[in-house]
Amino acid sequence: MERREPSVARQVLLLQVLVVLVLVVTSLALAVVDARRDARATATERAIGVASTLADSPTLVAALSTPEPSATIQPYAERVRADAEVDFITVMSLELIRYSHPDPANIGKPFIGDVGDAPQGRTFTQEYAGKLGPSMRAVVPIRDDDGTVVALVAVGITIVAINRSLRDDLVLIAVSALLVLLAGLLGAWLVSRRLKRQTHGMGEREMTRMYEYYSAVLHAVREGLLLLDQEGRVQLVNDEARRLLVLPENVIGRRFDDLGLAPGLVLAAQGRTTQSDDLYLAGDRLLLVSSAPAAWEGRAVGAVVTLRDHTELRAVTGELDVVRGLTESLRSQTHEAANRLHTIVSLIEMGRAGEAVDFATEELQIAQLLTDRVVGAVGDPVVAALLLGKTSEAVERGIDLTITGELPEGVDVPARDLVTVLGNLVDNAFDAVVERSVRRVGVRLELAGDAVRIVVGDSGPGLSEEDAARALERGWSTKASAGDPGGRGAGRGVGLALVGQVAKSHGGAVSVGRSDLGGAEFAVTLRAARAVSS
Known part of the structure; x- marks a missing residue:
């Protein structure tokens, strides 16, 4: 089984923890070094201050001129050493012979260490390991009343004492570093938690693969x-x-x-x-x-x-609906033809051949007359077939359908678009009059210059101006709006949407008005069409 890679959140958490640890440890080390350096510098400054104070003391200057300087200098230096909290005070001659020392046994012995240019009247400091161990010391010249250097005073603070005083500062630094470390770790954990929630615990390669696949699928x-x-x-x-x-x-x-x-x-x-x-x-x-x-x-x-x-599919579906309508019409006509054939056969069997011929001839003349009238008015065979089918459907539903005007052959409008406009408008008109006592639908075809005009009116209840505008707006959706739960036939969104789409594609428009038959009238103008002379 493939081992799952660590999540991005966990990797970020580990990286942040490592960064926080490095920063805290580095900061702690720098703080310790800085505190140590400051402590030694402070100790040196304190040693210089104590030595300079002693060098200016009249008691010390006066004691140097006595036969036994140590008798006065030793107790005086020890009192100052205790009060100033330094580790040693050594007063010495220019020959570096001690007059005082914390250990009286070292009095009279040579001073251990450098005095630098202190005999020349300058202050000298150094870190040196003497009798009491490593220390920070300062050597200051002692001058008489004439300003002549007559002795030297050395004051020192041992490194042990410095480190002992530094320990308290280091504890404070360590506590501060620990608090910073805890705050950093808490912040890293909170960031990791939020990142885990945002990335759903995925690893970097998993996120990369997801993005690549997502992008490929999205565009494909x-x-x-x-x-x-x-x-x-x-x-x-x-x-x-x-x-x-x-x-x-x-x-x-x-x-x-x-x-x-x-x-x-x-x-x-x-x-x-x-x-x-x-x-x-x-x-x-x-x-x-x-x-x-x-x-x-x-x-x-x-x-x-x-x-x-769904545009092309809907157009093809519209044509399929027309074909289905024609099929249903032919099926009905077949049924009626069978009835008529049975009538003719019965008349012949009854010996009334003349009446049978007259009956058959009359039916053929009516059907042929209707076909000739529609085909003569409409040159396109597809549109003519649609109108013949709608005529048969109107007869079946008890609707009086009249077709006026002409649409000659060669009109530069695709038959598919004409079928979409006529089929949807006539279906809407049929739906509008189906529940009326007077069921009349009129279709008028006109050709004026380069514009084709198709007008379909009905004897239905009609539409107010507000309803007409809303009916056209319903082309946005197939569903009836909340304000019109009935969803009248004229307000069905898909049919009028297709009609409006065809009109727009041909530079035309759809208008809604009042029909002479008493109901609504829809007029469609296809301005992109043009008549082609034969």
């Missing part, structure tokens, strides 16, 4: 992908989502509702419930949108939104 997936945080800001977006929603480059960190997208799409993306495969119009694209709340270990972190381009 054919669906648009958006991740929003709890405040609705975009935190992640792939190339397909940028393309489908036409997002700017600086979209990361911006609020999703500030990007100028469809209100329905924004509400779906920011919703707190799961939504699957809802249709929304974004610009000139029809998108299939799914959204779901995102959570980590039971904590909500935002929402995941996936987008699929």
